[in-house]
Amino acid sequence: MTTSALNNNSLNLLDLVAKNNFGTFFGVSQKVFDKVWNNITGADQNSVVYISMEIGADPDVFHPIKDKLTDLEKTDSIDPRLKKFVNKLFQGPEKIPCYGGGLGVLAGDTLKSFADCHIPVVAVSLLYRHGYFSQIVDSKIGQIAQSVEWHPEDTPGLYLLKNPETPEEPLQIEVPFVNEYDQETMATAQVWMKMEVNHSLDYFVPELLLDFSLAGNPSPIRDAAGQLYNSESSIIKATQRRMLGTGILPVLQAIGISSYTLHLNEQHGVVVALQLIAEELIKSHQHTDLSLASDDMIMAAADKVARKLVYTIHTPVKAGHDRFNKAVYAGISHKSCRHILELLAHDDDSPHSYNFTTLAMRVNRTANSVSRLHRDVTHKQFPAFANKITAITNGVHHLTWISEARAKLFDSFPELKKWRENPGVLQNTVQLKNDNHFRTYLQRAWEKDTAILYDYINKMLLHHRNQMTSTWIDPPNHYSNIIDYDTKLNPKVFTVGFARRFSTYKRADLIFDNLDTLCAIAVDNNWPVNFLFSGKAHPADEPGKSVIKLILNYQKELHIKSNGLVNLIFIPNYDMHIAKMLVSGVHIWLNNPKRPLEASGTSGMKAALNGVPNLSIMDGWWVEGYHDGQTGWKFGHEGPVDEADLSESPESLLYAEDSVSFYQTLPLVLEEFYEVDAQSRFLDKAIMNLCLNTPIFNTHRMAAEYLQKYNLDLPSELQSTMDNFAALYNSNE
Ligand SMILES: *Cc1c(COP(=O)(O)O)cnc(C)c1O
Numbered sequence: 001m002t003t004s005a006l007n008n009n010s011l012n013l014l015d016l017v018a019k020n021n022f023g024t025f026f027g028v029s030q031k032v033f034d035k036v037w038n039n040i041t042g043a044d045q046n047s048v049v050y051i052s053m054e055i056g057a058d059p060d061v062f063h064p065i066k067d068k069l070t071d072l073e074k075t076d077s078i079d080p081r082l083k084k085f086v087n088k089l090f091q092g093p094e095k096i097p098c099y100g101g102g103l104g105v106l107a108g109d110t111l112k113s114f115a116d117c118h119i120p121v122v123a124v125s126l127l128y129r130h131g132y133f134s135q136i137v138d139s140k141i142g143q144i145a146q147s148v149e150w151h152p153e154d155t156p157g158l159y160l161l162k163n164p165e166t167p168e169e170p171l172q173i174e175v176p177f178v179n180e181y182d183q184e185t186m187a188t189a190q191v192w193m194k195m196e197v198n199h200s201l202d203y204f205v206p207e208l209l210l211d212f213s214l215a216g217n218p219s220p221i222r223d224a225a226g227q228l229y230n231s232e233s234s235i236i237k238a239t240q241r242r243m244l245g246t247g248i249l250p251v252l253q254a255i256g257i258s259s260y261t262l263h264l265n266e267q268h269g270v271v272v273a274l275q276l277i278a279e280e281l282i283k284s285h286q287h288t289d290l291s292l293a294s295d296d297m298i299m300a301a302a303d304k305v306a307r308k309l310v311y312t313i314h315t316p317v318k319a320g321h322d323r324f325n326k327a328v329y330a331g332i333s334h335k336s337c338r339h340i341l342e343l344l345a346h347d348d349d350s351p352h353s354y355n356f357t358t359l360a361m362r363v364n365r366t367a368n369s370v371s372r373l374h375r376d377v378t379h380k381q382f383p384a385f386a387n388k389i390t391a392i393t394n395g396v397h398h399l400t401w402i403s404e405a406r407a408k409l410f411d412s413f414p415e416l417k418k419w420r421e422n423p424g425v426l427q428n429t430v431q432l433k434n435d436n437h438f439r440t441y442l443q444r445a446w447e448k449d450t451a452i453l454y455d456y457i458n459k460m461l462l463h464h465r466n467q468m469t470s471t472w473i474d475p476p477n478h479y480s481n482i483i484d485y486d487t488k489l490n491p492k493v494f495t496v497g498f499a500r501r502f503s504t505y506k507r508a509d510l511i512f513d514n515l516d517t518l519c520a521i522a523v524d525n526n527w528p529v530n531f532l533f534s535g536k537a538h539p540a541d542e543p544g545k546s547v548i549k550l551i552l553n554y555q556k557e558l559h560i561k562s563n564g565l566v567n568l569i570f571i572p573n574y575d576m577h578i579a580k581m582l583v584s585g586v587h588i589w590l591n592n593p594k595r596p597l598e599a600s601g602t603s604g605m606k607a608a609l610n611g612v613p614n615l616s617i618m619d620g621w622w623v624e625g626y627h628d629g630q631t632g633w634k635f636g637h638e639g640p641v642d643e644a645d646l647s648e649s650p651e652s653l654l655y656a657e658d659s660v661s662f663y664q665t666l667p668l669v670l671e672e673f674y675e676v677d678a679q680s681r682f683l684d685k686a687i688m689n690l691c692l693n694t695p696i697f698n699t700h701r702m703a704a705e706y707l708q709k710y711n712l713d714l715p716s717e718l719q720s721t722m723d724n725f726a727a728l729y730n731s732n733e
Pocket of ligand 1: 100101102103105499500501574575576579580600601602603604606
């Protein structure tokens with residue numbers, strides 16, 4: 001703790017209440033609140049706006065305020081000024097389902113590190129009242145998408161901002177839209193603020209979530225507002241992107257946020273560039289009729305606007321890039337907006353579309369990929385912009401993803417002192433590699449996390465079994481049919497984790513390409529294996545959904561062919577909580593995308609930070625995290641990447657080649673796990689992950705590398721802390 005108010009157990013909870021014109025907030029002192037607010041609203045524009053379609057930061061995996069109050073045993077309050085905050089904190093829902101996968105979780109992790117490091121950042125995203133979707137899995141049907149019921153009003157850490165002029169009413173912003181007759185219409189949004197409070201409760205990043213689900217809005221707006229990545233029609237999709245993009249400037253203005261730099265986390269919010277260009281044209285030409293602007297004027301304005309934007313591109317996969325038919329845009333944008341798009345969003349492959357990745361690539365002062373290999377791929381995909389695209393390899397927020405048992409272990413070794421403030425400290429585990437105490441305690445912490453995971457899974461299997469009689473759902477796991485109350489999956493069995501979105505390029509079914517070979521590895525050596533799989537497919541992604549179905553279909557055959565030695569379990573409704581149990585509880589993390597389509601991947605980093613080795617295709621971050629086999633295993637196709645490798649068509653996904661390589665590698669892993677004279681090498685790999693990968697693949701280091709692109713003027717002590725994080729690695733080598 002760095003704030004003096006928090007240094008002792010006599011913390012007065014009223015010291016955690018802060019107010020301003022927009023409301024009353026809980027979790028940081030007034031002093032801290034004012035400091036953050038002054039930073040982001042200062043006339044010097046010395047802050048950054050981080051723009052993301054999704055933010056994943058569920059309170060059930062990281063909630064420093066709740067942890068602090070729990071430590072102090074202050075879990076309720078009778079003081080009327082505190083009661084509602086404390087009740088919400090301990091009784092409210094612990095999930096904010098406004099994320100779909102890796103992009104959102106990365107955004108959340110990034111913002112948490114900015115908060116830990118006291119970087120003046122404010123985020124803008126949307127609030128989806130129907131979340132993403134909740135996944136039910138039925139063994140006969142596969143994935144069933146259900147709409148999510150959640151209540152932002154009850155969710156701790158979320159605040160509906162008030163209108164400073166009429167404090168009884170919520171703040172509303174007016175956002176310009178255009179109807180199919182090119183007439184301007186207005187949409188209204190409320191603004192929720194999630195406070196991303198840091199681990200020492202002495203800084204926070206405000207996340208402004210625009211909520212367009214208001215009764216007075218035109219129906220096309222309401223249709224697009226409810227659910228993240230609703231792709232029922234391209235108009236809904238385009239409208240959702242516009243809500244984010246056009247909402248940014250009005251919300252910044254309403255709150256008085258003055259940042260110079262806007263960081264686009266993926267191109268979803270790039271429509272803000274069109275608005276900035278329009279503003280620039282009005283400013284430099286003194287008239288408001290944009291239809292009079294010439295091509296040259298627009299290009300000059302775009303050059304100016306580009307100086308304000310930083311752009312991160314996240315994937316080479318086509319579905320990640322927004323292209324909209326021009327006819328769609330004729331219904332939702334003004335003529336002069338389309339004039340700008342004609343000049344800046346031209347799509348070489350499709351003359352009838354606007355390409356928003358092209359727009360984002362053009363209008364920025366610097367762009368980055370999310371790993372070194374992804375940088376090289378991006379250079380091939382966008383040769384015209386290659387000179388400005390550098391690499392900043394992703395990371396994960398170590399305080400979110402390191403399990404409690406591992407955290408306690410780190411706390412108890414003086415060599416690792418202050419690892420919470422500085423994940424680079426975990427380099428020092430190299431000194432502990434041969435320390436028997438450390439080795440034993442690491443093993444015990446790991447076993448504890450495995451026990452937590454298996455407890456969850458065994459309860460789940462039993463619950464599914466009971467559902468058989470009480471619902472119409474056929475349990476998603478064959479294992480539920482064969483257990484009775486005494487048989488349980490055994491946590492001592494080698495456990496492989498695989499969890500991520502089910503997109504076809506991630507090839508969740510790769511290792512089941514040849515069940516006979518897979519089962520023979522287990523049977524011939526008497527090596528039992530449990531595979532734990534989890535993940536959602538986008539509801540409109542039919543091939544992705546059929547991979548889930550395939551996985552379920554393999555369960556019974558695997559069990560029978562291996563005489564019960566191999567079990568494959570599917571955990572429905574993947575979220576951050578399940579992710580955290582998996583990455584710390586399994587024995588190895590499996591990652592088998594088609595190279596080079598996984599731009600980075602972050603779940604493997606979460607495993608690595610817990611000392612769990614990866615078994616992975618040489619793609620994304622693993623090219624950088626593999627360290628010649630010191631930290632895990634690689635398999636599958638390698639070698640230089642060319643244009644043809646980017647194909648996502650089913651016949652180009654290299655199933656045969658990469659699965660054979662997997663079957664050759666798996667026995668090497670199992671041998672180190674099961675054979676007594678090889679086991680120490682398995683634990684060595686775990687420790688080498690802590691020592692080599694934790695200092696690099698965390699969001700503190702990543703934030704420090706982004707900072708080099710932000711040009712903020714920071715206090716010198718803070719600047720030098722960040723320089724030290726950045727010095728841990730050079731992504732762009
Ligand atoms: C980390 C995480 C992801 C991203 O995993 P990848 O390996 O990058 O695909 C997706 N969903 C959840 C819930 C996560 O925690």
